[in-house]
Amino acid sequence: MTDTAFLSSILSPDRVSTTTADRDHHGRDWGTPPEEAAPPDVVVWPESTAEVSAVLAAATERDIPVTPFAAGTGIEGNAVPVRGGISLDLTRMDTVLEVRPEDAQIDVEPGVVGAAVDEAVAAHGLFFPPLPTSADMATVGGMIATNASGKRTVKYGEVGDWVREVEVVLADGSVLTAGTRAAKSSSGYNIRDLIVGSEGTLGVVTRATLALAGRPEQTRVGRVTFSTLADATDAAADIVGSGVDVSAVELVDALSARMVNAYIDADLPERPTLFLEFQADHGVDEEVDFCRAVLAAHDPTTVVLGEEAAGEDVWEPRRELADAVRAYYPDRRSLHAGDVAVPLGSFSTLLERIRALSERHDIPIPTFGHAGDGNVHFDVLVDPTDDDAVDTAERVYDDIVTTGIDLGGTASGEHGIGRGKRGFLRTEHGDTGVRAMEAIKDALDPTGTLNPGKIFP
Amino acid sequence: MTDTAFLSSILSPDRVSTTTADRDHHGRDWGTPPEEAAPPDVVVWPESTAEVSAVLAAATERDIPVTPFAAGTGIEGNAVPVRGGISLDLTRMDTVLEVRPEDAQIDVEPGVVGAAVDEAVAAHGLFFPPLPTSADMATVGGMIATNASGKRTVKYGEVGDWVREVEVVLADGSVLTAGTRAAKSSSGYNIRDLIVGSEGTLGVVTRATLALAGRPEQTRVGRVTFSTLADATDAAADIVGSGVDVSAVELVDALSARMVNAYIDADLPERPTLFLEFQADHGVDEEVDFCRAVLAAHDPTTVVLGEEAAGEDVWEPRRELADAVRAYYPDRRSLHAGDVAVPLGSFSTLLERIRALSERHDIPIPTFGHAGDGNVHFDVLVDPTDDDAVDTAERVYDDIVTTGIDLGGTASGEHGIGRGKRGFLRTEHGDTGVRAMEAIKDALDPTGTLNPGKIFP
Structure with missing residues (x-):
């Protein structure tokens, strides 16, 4: 059992919970059968990048796993804290920060629900094309974490294709901004697209700039x-x-x-x-x-x-x-x-x-x-x-x-690997591919704090 | 001066050169003023993935820098071997391997010139949309290395948006395949888009599967x-x-x-x-x-x-x-x-x-x-x-x-950082961003063999 006192010194105590109800809610997703539920030891609800950073730094120092969680609409156990520790619930970071119609962009916090993005930009004649079917519940953070997609992906591409910039908190608490608000870039390594689809194992997205398309007439x-x-x-x-x-x-x-x-x-x-x-x-x-x-x-x-x-x-x-x-x-x-x-x-x-x-x-x-x-x-x-x-x-x-x-395809088109498909990672990417992924994980999260037990075989 | 005998045991001796003409040709690109030319010690022309792998493994073992080179049409010194060593010329790997109109895809070696991609697929009513202006000379490998783009990017996106799968040789000679031939994926870390735009500092692309669009009527x-x-x-x-x-x-x-x-x-x-x-x-x-x-x-x-x-x-x-x-x-x-x-x-x-x-x-x-x-x-x-x-x-x-x-933009829209824009990397990505990029570089190329002196400040 995790000593949670340090969390109450970072967040107000009402945003730290060890109740059975809260732990149970955070121990499963849409794809979790009852016998595979895995509740965290404690749930926290940060409300700012600074709080996410403080929680991650403290957890890393104490060697406590942290698993990001939001709507729980995943189906591969992506957000289920299989090693216990802290469930980092991002649903209170649900502010639409800015709409910039002149750039066809929106800045949001990760807990903003997909449908709310569309609502926020509709008046400007814009929309966010790659929303999944679950967009009434699924959050932007979760969509980025799994590189989600939807029925209009055939024309418009995946969620990742519409992410311009992300603010990411790494396991040690440091904060980086990856990507650019420009429509194109050839400046350094594409860390943005590495974060997209990494299922919260490399960092926690605390803000995203999304591109928008004109709403067709x-x-x-x-x-x-x-x-x-x-x-x-x-x-x-x-x-x-x-x-x-x-x-x-x-x-x-x-x-x-x-x-x-x-x-x-x-x-x-x-x-x-x-x-x-x-x-x-x-x-x-x-x-x-x-x-x-x-x-x-x-x-x-x-x-x-x-x-x-x-x-x-x-x-x-x-x-x-x-x-x-x-x-x-x-x-x-x-x-x-x-x-x-x-x-x-x-x-x-x-x-x-x-x-x-x-x-x-x-x-x-x-x-x-x-x-x-x-x-x-x-x-x-x-x-x-x-x-x-x-x-x-x-x-x-x-x-x-x-x-x-x-057939030349992929083990997951839009739901991620989570814990459900770990057995296929090597089949798809080979030993060298998996080794490269492991090396990147070690480089950005050397203590293995973030969402352990996922993606890797 | 590099001892080049080991290279002649890997490649036929006619594909290893230390002549002044060959070294000079590989010591500059379109953007290099005469006083900044930096010839390699030796130029090699591999003809297969296995040869690229053998050269890289041997160079890494000997601590000799390797800088990939093809058309030399970059303008930021991206392919200029500023630390000497080996210039890895990929222009002989210029075979169109397969066109699959049913998938709207083409497989090519990295030395294939951009315009040749279009030629190979025109008969199928397809084209490769993101070609840069220099596509008559610029190669697919170089376009991927810089995440190039062109006049049609406003409608179709960058080169990276059209890369489905890449075969990559890492510095230690190991070979991985990143990406998938499916149109979408949420399977593990997106190493493909990390390789795109990395300017040959993380690995050498030896084969690419590119997506194609229908040629508009x-x-x-x-x-x-x-x-x-x-x-x-x-x-x-x-x-x-x-x-x-x-x-x-x-x-x-x-x-x-x-x-x-x-x-x-x-x-x-x-x-x-x-x-x-x-x-x-x-x-x-x-x-x-x-x-x-x-x-x-x-x-x-x-x-x-x-x-x-x-x-x-x-x-x-x-x-x-x-x-x-x-x-x-x-x-x-x-x-x-x-x-x-x-x-x-x-x-x-x-x-x-x-x-x-x-x-x-x-x-x-x-x-x-x-x-x-x-x-x-x-x-x-x-x-x-x-x-x-x-x-x-x-x-x-x-x-x-x-x-x-x-203004929220990027130091380079399409030419890369190379050596010319290293001073802006930290301005754009911040200390944490640069540190994350350095950690990734160390993870995939711990000896710093590949294209040293580029991208990083």
Whole structure:
């Protein structure tokens, strides 16, 4: 048990807690099954960079682990303090510091929720494009820590592509500013992009300058269904490869469609379906027509697009999917709900292999996600009380992730490695790659204070 | 003098040279004045990753510096071997390894020239968007080392934004692959983007997978002249801020226009001028019209855009500019021809300050460059035999770069720090930032073998 008196001398005592409720809340995330919860010894809520710095310096001196935490919406245990110690809750650092429309930039504290960024800039005709689906809850700090992304990443890129500058507190309490507010830079090592995606293991982001895009004047949506999964994935690749200016290309497979229909009493065709969105200042209908021509080569069975989709909430099923999956099999749990991303030309192959694994082992695996990025989300659904089935499902899960890596892809498209995918780091990056990462960790956090037990095998 | 016998046991002897001609060629770049040339002791031309690895391992063992070199088109002395040792010339590793149109990717060796990337993929309807102006000569390896960019960066981003995966040889000879061929990733530390822009000080890129974009079907160009510099820079910011889909917004100031007119006998109005390019698959003329409306608020004196510009090579003056500057004052030399980038909203301020410095000290400073990125190129022109004038010019140059940093920008938008801008690294990144960079350097190249004397103050 950590002696926490030193924390109450840094922060006001009401911002230091060892209650069971607070510790439990900080011991899990969206992806943590009950038996893997790992509460911290103490939770603290700093309100400034100086307080974060003081906590880190004191913890490093005392060799106490510190794990940053905010909304807890991760799914790989990224913010779960597996070695105990201090959970550094950043949700009280939730101020929008400045909007600079002339630079198309915003400065925020890390606890600002994604949706609040959009709200703060909407009046200026701007928006923050890479928001994840969880943006109503997920914080900027967490999005940066995992290099999150969302449905519009196919057009606009990842969160990391929109981070201009970060203020970061290192484990020893020193504070650095990485990146620049200029749109481009070739000045020294790119520490900013090293911090992005490092899951709080190298430093704690205490302020971020984000770039913004002009809010497009026109939006069109659509939903296109296919007979086969291969038709749907080929169509997704063709849409992107043909240069259609599309702002979202999301796949929902037949099983996922069935789950959604059951959950919201919808009448989605129970076949592979692409959800599409187009955004532009001009010519959006020309773009929809161009997309329609591309789609025609892939034998769609139903096309609801542009004009036809107006007035209908065609995207509702996609939004409800995560909840629908959880509700469909009350006796099964998603084993490591995960994501894998591959080069676009291999997306069909990946989906086919997942389906083959599902059929061979008779395990339901709904697949859905960001088809335009070659990024699939999947749930390996299994009865957690059936040990043999769990063993098989574990192997299937490993097979899927390894297949993604073998296809030239990555073990995680947008959720990070956390503790859940540590076993794949070496498979993807090799001994030399992992050694280089370890050397960087040692260089910036020699005492291993920050978020221990994550990322590394 | 380095004992080079060990090199001839690694490479065939015809690929190891100590001739004066070879050493001189590798002792300078485009930005090196004669008195700052620094020839290596020996030049080697490896032809494979294995050979690069063997050279690096042997050099590290012997404590001999190794400086990667290719086209020598840098302007900050990035590839000049200031501590002697080995110049590692990568121009023989110039094979296009594979084009994968289904992934919109190409694999190349580092010595492949930028323009050759475009040539290799044109038949597939693809192109590599961030090529710099020097792409006819500059190599992919050099572009990655400096995180280069070009006129289309305003729409498409920097070279680093298009690098998917790099094979890198570290100083000890070990080989790692950083990044992924997937379009997105949250898997471990982003070593790829750490290598990008590290100027060969952390590792040597021996293979790169680059992403490609669809070659747009429609292109329109134009040239717009203004009475005042403020009108031109405000217009540039407004074009970008209004979300015009523009693929290039380049500024040429009045002095630069005069230089170009003298050089190519053109009749460019000798006032601040924006060069514009629009590229799209659809609706490009609508976009030109939208831009025309945005421009109208900034009192342009001459607008040659879209239809009016058809058939005329309106961009020729911009292309000839670098040579025109060199030719205009035969008795003056550009002191540290350089670039600085600032947030878009501060671009006007930066340009006004440069003009004020020029007038106050009576030193001609032509300014031009990527106005849409807030990135200016400038030449502080001075008689190199006049010591007092050189001193003043040095101070003016320092003032310009420091002003850029003070405005929230960066000491280098696209050329790197090299040896020329080491003095600004601490100004921009602070003590903690520089210390973090040094720690990373020590972590990946503990013997300091790679390109010593660069980047760090």
